[in-house]
Amino acid sequence: MDELIDKLKKEVIAQLNLEDISVDDINPDAPLFGEGLGLDSIDALELIVLLEKNYGIKIEDPKDGKKIFYSIRTMAEYITAHQTKG
Amino acid sequence: MNKLISSFVYIGEGKVFVNKRLIFYQEKIVTFAEFIKALYRQEQVSYPKFHKMDSLSKLGFMAAELLLKSSNRGRYQADSLAIVLANSSSSLDTDMIYQESIRDRLVYFPSPSVFVYTLANIVIGEICIRHGFKGENAFLVSEKFDSGQLMDHVSEVFDMHRAEACIFGWVEILGSQFKAMMALVEYENAVLAENHGFRPVPFSQAAINDLMNVN
Numbered sequence: 021m022d023e024l025i026d027k028l029k030k031e032v033i034a035q036l037n038l039e040d041i042s043v044d045d046i047n048p049d050a051p052l053f054g055e056g057l058g059l060d061s062i063d064a065l066e067l068i069v070l071l072e073k074n075y076g077i078k079i080e081d082p083k084d085g086k087k088i089f090y091s092i093r094t095m096a097e098y099i100t101a102h103q104t105k106g
Numbered sequence: 107m108n109k110l111i112s113s114f115v116y117i118g119e120g121k122v123f124v125n126k127r128l129i130f131y132q133e134k135i136v137t138f139a140e141f142i143k144a145l146y147r148q149e150q151v152s153y154p155k156f157h158k159m160d161s162l163s164k165l166g167f168m169a170a171e172l173l174l175k176s177s178n179r180g181r182y183q184a185d186s187l188a189i190v191l192a193n194s195s196s197s198l199d200t201d202m203i204y205q206e207s208i209r210d211r212l213v214y215f216p217s218p219s220v221f222v223y224t225l226a227n228i229v230i231g232e233i234c235i236r237h238g239f240k241g242e243n244a245f246l247v248s249e250k251f252d253s254g255q256l257m258d259h260v261s262e263v264f265d266m267h268r269a270e271a272c273i274f275g276w277v278e279i280l281g282s283q284f285k286a287m288m289a290l291v292e293y294e295n296a297v298l299a300e301n302h303g304f305r306p307v308p309f310s311q312a313a314i315n316d317l318m319n320v321n
Contacts, residue, residue, distance in 0.1 A: 036219075039157035058154070065218035073215045 024096045032092070035070045036063050048092040064089060071095075076104035109264060110306040111313055112297045113177040114275075114289035115169045116320040117145075123320050124176050125304030138284055142168060149175075153236065160200040160223035161284070163232045166191065166277040169288040170233040173273065177290045178298060185240045188269035189230050190259045191288075192246040193278040196226040229277060242268040251276055253314040260291060260309070271296070276318065287317050 029043045038057065050056040053064070067089050071077040077099065079085060088098045116123040122130035122145060130148055135141045142164045146156060151171055159167060179187065200223045208216045222228065227245035234243070242263055248255055260274045275288035291309045298306075307313045 037157045038154070040154060062158075062219050062222055069215055069217060 021096060021100065024099065025092055028092055028096055028099070031070060031074060032067070035066050046092060048096070050091060052089055052091055067095070071099070075099050075102075077102045108294040109291050109309040110294050110297045111289050111309055111317070112292050112306045113173060113304060114287065114317050114320075115173045115176070116287050116317065117165065117169055118285040118287075119321050121321055122172070124172050126320065127304075129172070135282070138165075138279065138282060155232075155235075158219060159232060160197075160203075160220070160228075161279050162193075162197060162199060162226065162277060163223060163229045165279055165284055165286050166229035166288075167232050167236065169275065169277065169286040170237070170273065173288050173290060174237060178296075179237075179271070179290070181296065182271050184238050186270040187239050188242040188260075188263045188272040189233060189239065190244050190246070190256065190263065190272060190274040191230060191277050192248060192252070192256055193226065193276060194247065194249055194251070195278060195280040196247045197224050197228070199280050200224055233273075251318060253311045253318070256314055257309075257311045264293075287320075289314075289317055 025048045026043060029046045029048070032038070032046070032052075033041055033043070036057075036059065041057065046057070052067075053059050064085065068079055068085065071079065071088075079088065088094060113125050120132045120135050120141070121128060130145050132141055132144060138161055142161075145168055146164075149168075149171065151168075153167075156164065156167060200220060204216070204220045204224050207220065208214060226247060227243070230243045230245055233239065244259060246255060246259065256274055256276075260272050263269050263272050271290060271292040273288060273290055275286065277286045277288070278284060307316075
């Protein structure tokens with residue numbers, strides 16, 4: 021899980037162009053939206069693309085997004101349970 | 107009432123001028139992204155959203171950043187400052203990046219964050235968000251730089267009493283070719299006699315053409 025969390029941090033930084041953020045700056049349990057990284061709605065869409073492109077996971081119900089993208093850890097847990105590639 | 111160009115910025119050919127003073131120079135530009143990031147770092151701007159913008163918005167954002175730092179915009183209310191920008195390639199630079207991402211149906215991952223920049227007037231939105239402007243705005247697209255067109259639109263904004271001051275200019279990028287000129291025009295009675303060593307000039311078509319050839 022820790023390995024996936026680190027990989028995910030790097031992918032999120034690259035996908036969302038978080039230029040001034042390093043892997044160490046991201047607390048895996050901190051909320052991704054509203055505070056912390058200060059992500060917006062377009063970032064949320066980019067995270068959906070990231071899951072599909074890198075892990076073959078398609079989120080069918082948009083309502084699930086709130087739980088899945090709560091933090092890096094919740095993303096990693098979802099990937100572990102649903103991954104089809106990567 | 108007479109109007110004056112009270113400050114301006116020029117970005118092109120690796121040089122950045124603010125009120126005729128050279129403030130940044132990169133002899134060999136590797137990429138636009140590196141050039142504009144170096145300028146951003148030199149000016150010590152802190153705005154994480156900058157890194158998410160497309161090239162057109164980054165160019166316009168930095169021009170506005172330098173222009174507003176060198177001017178007296180603090181005197182204006184959020185809705186009394188207008189913006190009129192123009193270029194010739196619209197958002198084509200970003201349109202092509204987006205098109206590339208949807209070209210192959212087998213590797214089809216359209217990027218939402220690229221898509222949102224496939225309109226040229228988004229650069230004005232980014233400037234307005236950054237500085238809290240809520241005034242009139244327009245983005246014009248013409249084949250070549252047209253000082254008369256800019257002059258007409260800016261004059262109309264003033265004539266219709268839609269603004270007390272107006273940022274106007276040219277923000278153009280396509281691939282490795284880019285150029286920006288941005289200026290602030292104000293009523294004569296609002297302008298200081300000299301602004302950071304720059305003597306304001308009457309707002310005219312000839313003056314606009316001069317600003318495009320500072321380098």
